[in-house]
Amino acid sequence: MTNGKRAGVxxxxxxxxxxxxxxxxxxxxxxxxxxxxxxxxVHGLAARxxxxxxxxxxxxxxxxxxxxxxxxxxxxxxxxxxxVLRAAARLRRCCIDPGEGRHRPESPTSCPVPCGxx
Numbered sequence: 001m002t003n004g005k006r007a008g009v010x011x012x013x014x015x016x017x018x019x020x021x022x023x024x025x026x027x028x029x030x031x032x033x034x035x036x037x038x039x040x041x042v043h044g045l046a047a048r049x050x051x052x053x054x055x056x057x058x059x060x061x062x063x064x065x066x067x068x069x070x071x072x073x074x075x076x077x078x079x080x081x082x083x084v085l086r087a088a089a090r091l092r093r094c095c096i097d098p099g100e101g102r103h104r105p106e107s108p109t110s111c112p113v114p115c116g117x118x
Contacts, residue, residue, distance in 0.1 A: 033041045052059075 033045045
C-alpha cells in the first residue's frame, strides 16, 4: 500500500527487460579487444561478427520465425481475450465487492463460483 492506494505494476518507473544484460558480454568483448589489439582488432571483431557462413534459407528462417510466432500468438489472444474479459467482468460484477475485495454473491444462482472458493 502506498498513500492509501494499492501498489501495482503500472506504478513502476521503468519497464524490466533483459536487453541490457544481453549487451554486457558484447560490450566487454569490444572493450577488451580494443585494449589488447587496438583499432584493427575491433574492426576484425566486427567483421567476424557480421560474417555468417550459412545457406540463405537459414537467414530467411531466422528473420521470418519471430514474426510468425508473434502472429500466431496474437491470433490466439484475439480469439480468447473476449471470452476471458467477459467471464472476468461477470465474476467481478456478481462476486467481488470492489471496495473491500470480499466475496459477495448477489444471489445463490448469480455467481458462477461457490462462496468457499474465494
